[in-house]
Amino acid sequence: MQSDALLHLNLNRRGQFTRRNFLQAAALGVAGSPLLSQIQLNAAEMKKQGRACILLWLAGAPSQLETWDPKPGSPNGGETRKIQTQTPGIEIAHYWPKIASVMNDVALIRSMTGKEAAHERGTYHLHTGHRMLGIEKFPHFGSVVARELGDPNSDIPNFVSIGQTLSSGFLGVQVAPFIIDRPGQLPDNVTSDASAARQRRRLALLSQQERDFAQAGAEALVQEQSKLYQKASLMMTSPRLKAFEFDGESEDMQTAYGKNQLGQGLLVARRLVEAGVPFVEVRSTGWDMHSSIFRNMERRAADVDQGLSQLLTDLKSRGLLEKTLVLCMGEFGRTPKINARPPAPGRDHWVRNFNLLMAGAGIKGGQAIGKTDENGQEITENPVQVEDLFQSMCKAMGINADMELHTPIGRPVRLVDGGAVIKGLFG
Amino acid sequence: MLQRGSSSLRKRPHQWITLVALICLTLLATSSAAPRKNTKKKLPPLNLPPLKTQEQKMQLLGYIRQNMPTLRQGSRVSFSSQDLDKALALELGDTISQAAPLIDDETFIRRASLDLTGTLPSAEKIKTFVADQNSNKRSDYIDELLETEAYARKWARYWTSVIFYESEANKRRVNPEALEDWLAEQFRKGAPWDYITVMLISATPERNKKKKNDYGQDYGPNNFVLACENKSTELASETARIFMGISIQCAECHDHPFDNWKRIQFHELAAFFHPYTYKMPSQEDPTVSTVVKPRFLLGEKPYENMKSDARRVSIAAYLAYNPQNYWFARAYVNRIWSELIGDGFYDVDSLGPDGDVVHKPIVNRIAANFRYKDFDPKWVFRLIMNSQVYQREMRTMDSPSELFTAIRPSRLRPDVVANSVSHVIGENPQLRKEIDTVFDMNPSLPQSTLEGSIQQALLLMNQRELQQALSQSELKQKLLGITSNEELVQSLYLNVLARNPTPDELQRNVSYLQSSEKRDEAVEDLLWVLVNCTEFRTKR
Numbered sequence: 001m002q003s004d005a006l007l008h009l010n011l012n013r014r015g016q017f018t019r020r021n022f023l024q025a026a027a028l029g030v031a032g033s034p035l036l037s038q039i040q041l042n043a044a045e046m047k048k049q050g051r052a053c054i055l056l057w058l059a060g061a062p063s064q065l066e067t068w069d070p071k072p073g074s075p076n077g078g079e080t081r082k083i084q085t086q087t088p089g090i091e092i093a094h095y096w097p098k099i100a101s102v103m104n105d106v107a108l109i110r111s112m113t114g115k116e117a118a119h120e121r122g123t124y125h126l127h128t129g130h131r132m133l134g135i136e137k138f139p140h141f142g143s144v145v146a147r148e149l150g151d152p153n154s155d156i157p158n159f160v161s162i163g164q165t166l167s168s169g170f171l172g173v174q175v176a177p178f179i180i181d182r183p184g185q186l187p188d189n190v191t192s193d194a195s196a197a198r199q200r201r202r203l204a205l206l207s208q209q210e211r212d213f214a215q216a217g218a219e220a221l222v223q224e225q226s227k228l229y230q231k232a233s234l235m236m237t238s239p240r241l242k243a244f245e246f247d248g249e250s251e252d253m254q255t256a257y258g259k260n261q262l263g264q265g266l267l268v269a270r271r272l273v274e275a276g277v278p279f280v281e282v283r284s285t286g287w288d289m290h291s292s293i294f295r296n297m298e299r300r301a302a303d304v305d306q307g308l309s310q311l312l313t314d315l316k317s318r319g320l321l322e323k324t325l326v327l328c329m330g331e332f333g334r335t336p337k338i339n340a341r342p343p344a345p346g347r348d349h350w351v352r353n354f355n356l357l358m359a360g361a362g363i364k365g366g367q368a369i370g371k372t373d374e375n376g377q378e379i380t381e382n383p384v385q386v387e388d389l390f391q392s393m394c395k396a397m398g399i400n401a402d403m404e405l406h407t408p409i410g411r412p413v414r415l416v417d418g419g420a421v422i423k424g425l426f427g
Numbered sequence: 428m429l430q431r432g433s434s435s436l437r438k439r440p441h442q443w444i445t446l447v448a449l450i451c452l453t454l455l456a457t458s459s460a461a462p463r464k465n466t467k468k469k470l471p472p473l474n475l476p477p478l479k480t481q482e483q484k485m486q487l488l489g490y491i492r493q494n495m496p497t498l499r500q501g502s503r504v505s506f507s508s509q510d511l512d513k514a515l516a517l518e519l520g521d522t523i524s525q526a527a528p529l530i531d532d533e534t535f536i537r538r539a540s541l542d543l544t545g546t547l548p549s550a551e552k553i554k555t556f557v558a559d560q561n562s563n564k565r566s567d568y569i570d571e572l573l574e575t576e577a578y579a580r581k582w583a584r585y586w587t588s589v590i591f592y593e594s595e596a597n598k599r600r601v602n603p604e605a606l607e608d609w610l611a612e613q614f615r616k617g618a619p620w621d622y623i624t625v626m627l628i629s630a631t632p633e634r635n636k637k638k639k640n641d642y643g644q645d646y647g648p649n650n651f652v653l654a655c656e657n658k659s660t661e662l663a664s665e666t667a668r669i670f671m672g673i674s675i676q677c678a679e680c681h682d683h684p685f686d687n688w689k690r691i692q693f694h695e696l697a698a699f700f701h702p703y704t705y706k707m708p709s710q711e712d713p714t715v716s717t718v719v720k721p722r723f724l725l726g727e728k729p730y731e732n733m734k735s736d737a738r739r740v741s742i743a744a745y746l747a748y749n750p751q752n753y754w755f756a757r758a759y760v761n762r763i764w765s766e767l768i769g770d771g772f773y774d775v776d777s778l779g780p781d782g783d784v785v786h787k788p789i790v791n792r793i794a795a796n797f798r799y800k801d802f803d804p805k806w807v808f809r810l811i812m813n814s815q816v817y818q819r820e821m822r823t824m825d826s827p828s829e830l831f832t833a834i835r836p837s838r839l840r841p842d843v844v845a846n847s848v849s850h851v852i853g854e855n856p857q858l859r860k861e862i863d864t865v866f867d868m869n870p871s872l873p874q875s876t877l878e879g880s881i882q883q884a885l886l887l888m889n890q891r892e893l894q895q896a897l898s899q900s901e902l903k904q905k906l907l908g909i910t911s912n913e914e915l916v917q918s919l920y921l922n923v924l925a926r927n928p929t930p931d932e933l934q935r936n937v938s939y940l941q942s943s944e945k946r947d948e949a950v951e952d953l954l955w956v957l958v959n960c961t962e963f964r965t966k967r
Contacts, residue, residue, distance in 0.1 A: 119595075137876070157881065173878050188861075189885035193894065202952050202959075208935060209960045217527075217821040218836040218965060224879055225961045232884040408876075 051361065051397050052273040053145055055281045056308060056328040060288030061122065063334035063347050064355040066093050066297045068108040071376045076336040079294040087366040095301035098309035104366040105312050106359045107425060111370020111379045114332050114386055117351040122331030127166045129390035129416050136170060136407045141393060142279035143168035144415060146175040148399050149278040155238035160272055162265040163283030170407050173224055183265040184246050190236050203233060243275035244268060256310045263307040270314055273324055287330055291346040312359055321360040325396040329356035336376040353379045361396035364427035387419025395421050484629050484740050491744050506796040508813035515816055515831060518786045527820040527833035532557045534967060535565055537925040539812060541966050542767055544577035545843040547850045550921040569812050573805050583610035584842050588870045589669060594654040601653045602644035609647025619802040620759050621747040624670050627651035629743045631736045659705060663697040668776040670746060672758030695722035699742045702735040725751055757794035763807050767817055769835025769874050776871045785827055821967050837874045837966045841866035844964050851923055851958060852896035861886065887959050897954050906950050912937040923957040
């Protein structure tokens with residue numbers, strides 16, 4: 001209990017030593033000399049302060065040939081053309097002109113190789129770093145980040161997802177994703193008509209009621225509920241709630257992100273990160289293009305191209321990109337061979353090679369890692385496993401990838417099982 | 428060839444007896460002993476009566492059912508709640524001495540009502556039940572609840588959620604409400620579980636191209652197949668998961684890492700559901716695939732030239748009527764047990780043949796008797812709920828050795844939370860919808876792994892309509908009309924938590940009322956507290 005409080009005592013994500021934490025430390029009786037040594041001890045911890053991650057999830061699995069690894073001219077190329085980017089020598093699909101213009105800040109991994117070609121299983125693999133095999137429910141990477149980098153006493157959740165996502169698995173409700181559906185609005189039910197004094201009276205009475213029920217045999221449920229009610233109450237009065245809205249954002253800024261669900265979601269993600277939330281996921285749907293892929297791609301890519309490029313530009317101009325990892329990916333790739341489905345051809349599931357985009361948090365921009373052959377069917381250079389990706393994500397976040405987590409039955413498991421940081425990814 | 432015609436099965440017994448005999452023969456043949464041989468001789472086409480409509484299928488299956496040896500044995504076997512308690516005591520050994528005490532009448536009536544009907548008993552009902560001197564009153568009350576509409580509805584919702592929770596089918600091509608209504612009708616009528624299962628699995632919904640988005644979803648029983656998008660692989664894994672409690676989904680891609688299920692078995696099962704020739708994709712090269720012949724999990728093979736609709740009837744028969752397939756009866760028993768006790772003998776849908784079944788002799792015995800009792804769903808409820816294992820106080824348990832010495836306090840399902848809220852404030856469709864969304868939970872996960880969320884807390888704390896309704900509710904007016912503070916608090920607890928307050932609670936709430944300046948606000952606060960307490964959304 002004590003060590004947990006101490007670990008996060010030093011500084012908050014904005015690098016300030018908060019008064020509330022200090023008072024808590026005092027209450028724990030460690031405000032004397034031991035505290036000083038704790039601060040020194042945690043000098044290494046300070047480096048990761050301020051780190052955050054925004055995951056833009058393209059649900060359904062985007063095609064690598066229509067994103068960062070186009071193959072025009074090959075039998076598998078289809079209608080997709082390639083365009084030159086800001087970085088000489090790197091070409092991407094023509095649906096992405098705005099990403100092309102920020103290529104110097106972006107690293108592409110063109111040689112991802114996975115193992116799961118079904119949506120649910122692939123989603124699980126790419127969110128947890130583990131395959132769905134045993135009975136254990138591994139945590140979403142966001143929950144790991146929330147636990148390692150988030151302030152446990154934070155007045156807003158340390159992990160927010162705009163759109164549905166995986167759960168915190170065996171890490172529990174403390175670091176579960178707080179899911180919202182409509183970006184730009186306060187979450188549902190965070191305001192109360194009752195005065196603060198009345199609210200306090202009610203909560204005091206409630207905690208007595210809960211104590212009785214715990215004694216009657218429901219300790220575990222009561223403990224969980226009291227954590228949730230504590231978090232809910234903190235959240236209701238949090239000044240940081242405004243990060244969920246667009247107060248103070250200019251009309252121009254909102255337009256720059258794109259006046260659509262995805263663009264506004266990414267703007268909220270930036271605001272949340274600015275407010276100190278260490279992990280935000282934004283979900284874009286509709287990438288499972290078994291048919292009509294070329295027409296659908298034009299429409300789907302437009303929003304993401306605009307929103308994502310603006311996010312990178314905006315984070316950079318605010319000095320946040322250095323410490324914020326931006327990831328854009330889906331669960332696997334799509335068949336290089338074009339199928340013949342009506343009404344227009346598309347591509348099916350393919351896990352042997354796919355690609356993704358990374359930026360920020362020390363990642364060297366302006367590079368494309370890995371290569372595939374001219375038909376896009378085989379990786380010819382530098383294959384990257386999902387475990388390698390997670391090793392790299394951990395490095396970017398300053399999290400020890402070899403750390404042991406404990407499942408509910410007490411079985412120790414490694415946060416990332418094997419793999420190595422992707423060569424050349426970091427500058 | 429399949430003979431078409433309007434004549435019913437009954438008029439042409441010789442033909443369907445042929446089929447029955449064929450199916451029964453395969454059922455009785457022991458699978459492990461039979462070597463897989465390719466007979467050179469081409470089989471003659473099977474001369475079958477039409478199996479197009481559900482009625483025709485059910486007639487045929489009804490005949491197979493009548494001839495099951497287990498059903499005839501059933502009349503001579505009995506297994507009572509006392510037998511269950513004795514058997515469990517033997518199983519538990521010394522651990523039984525740590526068992527929690529039996530519950531009082533108040534706890535019983537709330538627990539039984541929530542479990543069977545998903546609703547709270549009224550304050551009046553609680554009073555008369557507690558006052559009743561009849562020693563059979565608990566048993567009578569269970570019987571009474573089993574005859575209610577609410578019972579049929581609650582369990583129809585449960586199974587609909589089991590079938591649809593992880594379905595990825597296009598919402599316009601399925602109709603969960605139609606399934607729920609159909610299931611409710613079955614539970615109301617007391618339809619046996621094999622009948623319900625067989626109807627769901629043997630359904631062959633057909634698309635009506637003349638009408639937009641008409642895939643036959645308005646006919647309730649079609650929706651299991653539609654929830655699986657009529658895909659062979661999905662049907663195979665969902666049939667095994669829901670109706671056998673076996674997880675073979677992993678075997679789709681590779682041999683199951685922990686169990687005996689082999690990849691080929693999964694694809695043989697999938698082939699059963701395929702209308703034509705099923706091909707298994709190669710693991711090395713997705714463009715290569717091999718033809719797989721249908722074969723049920725225990726090794727039964729259908730008649731070679733059977734049409735796809737007849738094949739679905741045969742898989743239903745293999746599933747429900749092969750006496751060696753103890754998984755079928757056990758999966759139902761384990762699910763109901765998990766819902767009632769809070770822990771299952773195994774996780775409801777993740778068992779392989781080598782899975783760890785806790786207290787296996789008990790669940791196997793209940794399952795065997797469930798079969799003898801004609802797969803009567805109500806029999807399972809009666810058996811468990813009249814036993815001591817069900818009627819024990821709750822306890823938070825951590826180790827498997829403690830299982831079944833108490834019941835686990837269980838989170839109420841979303842529809843039940845919504846019922847409890849409307850029990851306090853009256854029905855509000857908008858609020859019900861919001862609760863259904865925010866409290867949604869996977870019905871196939873064990874209680875011990877479910878989690879609450881901040882959104883759930885926020886909803887009960889602040890949701891505007893709920894707060895307004897609490898403030899304007901009839902219940903609040905009624906409470907305000909009571910002059911004695913003690914009586915007020917008693918009525919409050921009876922109406923919200925369906926029990927009387929403890930002396931501590933009485934004293935605490937009375938003193939809150941006394942110290943408050945505005946009685947109106949204070950009563951509202953007390954209501955708020957009880958609606959927000961964990962007990963309100965928990966089965967104790």
